[in-house]
Amino acid sequence: MPDIEAGSTRRLHDMARAFLPWMDRLPPGWVGFSLRTWCSLVIGLATAFWVQIDNPLLVGVTVMILAQPLRGQALSKAFYRLLGTVVGMGVSIVLVAVWNGQRGPFLGGVALWLAACAFVGSLERDFRSYGALLSGYTVALVAVNCIDRPQDVFNVAVSRASAISIGVFAVAVVNIISGSPEAWRGLADGLKQLTAR
Numbered sequence: 490m491p492d493i494e495a496g497s498t499r500r501l502h503d504m505a506r507a508f509l510p511w512m513d514r515l516p517p518g519w520v521g522f523s524l525r526t527w528c529s530l531v532i533g534l535a536t537a538f539w540v541q542i543d544n545p546l547l548v549g550v551t552v553m554i555l556a557q558p559l560r561g562q563a564l565s566k567a568f569y570r571l572l573g574t575v576v577g578m579g580v581s582i583v584l585v586a587v588w589n590g591q592r593g594p595f596l597g598g599v600a601l602w603l604a605a606c607a608f609v610g611s612l613e614r615d616f617r618s619y620g621a622l623l624s625g626y627t628v629a630l631v632a633v634n635c636i637d638r639p640q641d642v643f644n645v646a647v648s649r650a651s652a653i654s655i656g657v658f659a660v661a662v663v664n665i666i667s668g669s670p671e672a673w674r675g676l677a678d679g680l681k682q683l684t685a686r
Contacts, residue, residue: 577627
């Protein structure tokens with residue numbers, strides 16, 4: 490049975506190569522990565538429409554931003570995106586509550602927060618840097634957007650956080666269930682080859 494499956498897979502690959510000659514230039518695993526990203530997008534958008542959130546477009550954007558070829562990368566980026574959003578949401582609510590109606594101190598507080606996030610983002614690497622920068626521009630998107638209507642800051646923050654949470658959930662579920670590639674397996678195989686010598 491495995492020989493029949495391997496033969497049919499080989500024939501399909503040869504047919505695809507005949508009709509799509511550019512396929513040979515694509516990296517291996519691109520079909521699985523594309524299917525995982527598509528499934529995450531469909532699940533995320535279906536959930537967003539089902540629960541009727543205010544901005545379902547943000548779910549799709551979140552899924553596409555979190556698309557990574559390896560499971561650990563996708564889950565790590567998803568974690569730091571969620572963490573950065575929650576921190577930025579909290580800081581937005583605090584800034585609006587403390588300096589309600591005082592534009593100068595409010596914008597000064599936003600500027601200081603953005604500078605602090607940019608500083609932390611320049612010190613960190615990988616997705617930790619991304620999370621720090623995200624918490625900075627979440628404040629710019631949520632708090633500054635509500636500068637003239639401070640009573641809406643909580644609703645805007647919760648709407649943004651719920652959309653991002655749905656996108657993170659969709660990516661995490663699809664990557665865990667689908668058995669997407671794990672980076673540590675390649676590292677372990679490389680170490681085994683080095684130690685075998």
